[in-house]
Amino acid sequence: MRAARLHRYDTTLAGPEYLVLEEVPDPVIREPDEVIVRIEGAGVCRTDLHIVEGQFRDRVPVVLPYIPGHENAGSVAAVGPGVQRFRPGDPVIVYPQITDGTCLACRRGEDMHCENGAFPGLTRDGGFAEYLLTKERNLVRLPDGVSPRAVAPHADAGLTAYHAVKRALSWLKPGDSVALIGFGGLGHIALQVLHALAPVDVLVIDRSETALKLARELGATATIQAQDDPVSELRELTGGRGAAVVLDFVGEGQTPQQGLAMTRRGGAYFVIGYGGRLEVPTIELVDQEKTIVGNLVGTYAELAELMELVADGRIKLSVTYYPLDQVNQALRDLRDGRVKGRAVLVP
Ligand SMILES: [Zn+2]
Numbered sequence: 001m002r003a004a005r006l007h008r009y010d011t012t013l014a015g016p017e018y019l020v021l022e023e024v025p026d027p028v029i030r031e032p033d034e035v036i037v038r039i040e041g042a043g044v045c046r047t048d049l050h051i052v053e054g055q056f057r058d059r060v061p062v063v064l065p066y067i068p069g070h071e072n073a074g075s076v077a078a079v080g081p082g083v084q085r086f087r088p089g090d091p092v093i094v095y096p097q098i099t100d101g102t103c104l105a106c107r108r109g110e111d112m113h114c115e116n117g118a119f120p121g122l123t124r125d126g127g128f129a130e131y132l133l134t135k136e137r138n139l140v141r142l143p144d145g146v147s148p149r150a151v152a153p154h155a156d157a158g159l160t161a162y163h164a165v166k167r168a169l170s171w172l173k174p175g176d177s178v179a180l181i182g183f184g185g186l187g188h189i190a191l192q193v194l195h196a197l198a199p200v201d202v203l204v205i206d207r208s209e210t211a212l213k214l215a216r217e218l219g220a221t222a223t224i225q226a227q228d229d230p231v232s233e234l235r236e237l238t239g240g241r242g243a244a245v246v247l248d249f250v251g252e253g254q255t256p257q258q259g260l261a262m263t264r265r266g267g268a269y270f271v272i273g274y275g276g277r278l279e280v281p282t283i284e285l286v287d288q289e290k291t292i293v294g295n296l297v298g299t300y301a302e303l304a305e306l307m308e309l310v311a312d313g314r315i316k317l318s319v320t321y322y323p324l325d326q327v328n329q330a331l332r333d334l335r336d337g338r339v340k341g342r343a344v345l346v347p
Helices: 046-052 148-155 157-171 185-197 209-217 230-237 255-262 282-287 300-311 324-335
Strands: 002-005 020-023 034-044 071-079 091-094 131-135 139-141 177-181 201-206 222-225 243-248 263-271 291-294 319-323 342-346
Touching (some): 002 324, 020 324, 046 324, 071 131, 071 148, 139 300, 148 319, 157 185, 157 243, 157 263, 177 185, 177 230, 185 201, 185 300, 201 209, 209 222, 222 230, 230 255, 243 255, 255 263, 319 324, 324 342
Parallel strands (some): 177 243, 201 222, 243 263, 263 291, 319 342
Antiparallel strands (some): 002 020, 034 071, 034 131, 034 342, 071 091
16 A cells, blocks of 8 residues: 655654655454554644654654554444444544553543553554554444545544543633634634533634634634733733633643643643643642643544534534645645644545
8 A cells, every 4th residue: 555654753844755655565454353444534733743853752662664644534444353333334533542441541431541552653553544454442433424534633633622622621610711822723623612512712822813813713702913922912801810721732832831821810721732841830830729731632432522513513624635645745834834724634
């Protein structure tokens, strides 16, 4: 099959080529519960850039070359002999983390903390290819009328946004304010999930006027230009208090400090994007009783819930398609902030 593989890290993301397009052997089913999915869409994520620059080099066991791509959707191509619920041809979105289902974390429903997990596209071959090997446990059947390639980014981007918003609900009361920092792939989904699940005001902070325009079209209460003084502006818009919840989809540069400063007394600062550092005097956490929350993707059940919202027409995903052989262009566009919504590779 045709696949895009990472052969060596590019620590400065200088490019121009990150991945190599080549013919590789098709995946083979070896376990009874394995399935092969014919990829119809594979979302391109900022994590793919972090993979290319080697941020995971010492964190996950991976042997180069391998195939990135962890936002996968398509149709079932082949099933192992133990597979019960799916047949070839079924349209599916793929939950990204392969779990054993038997460890304590799995039994608590904390799929991302599985003690024997694997993450195709990060720790083994992913979906920037024609076919992907995964397990029956990972498949979420798509509701009628939902096209796999149009929803592929929900497998990680959408799921991560949904997971963060669902956890944030325990801090939110009707009429509260939520600040969204970064209105790209995840941010624009989070705004819609908030509208679907919580009666709150949403204030969106971004550098791009195009992004802020989209935020207003999607019903943001107010938008704030990130280059100005976003902390003061947000405080002014929230009667001096700050936001009950701040969802930071950037997590680098100024945003960790700004995000924590935007959080009101008793509120929570959610770190979703990553790459930077956060320094905070401990007295600020105690005196203002702020909580800092880390977020790692989401659960299988949450992906199924998100697909219900999608089928209901509650979540519209903005997508730009690229043929698989333009994967390097897609990564460069993402690096340069030129992707509208989320980039999706189509083999
Ligand atoms: Zn487990």
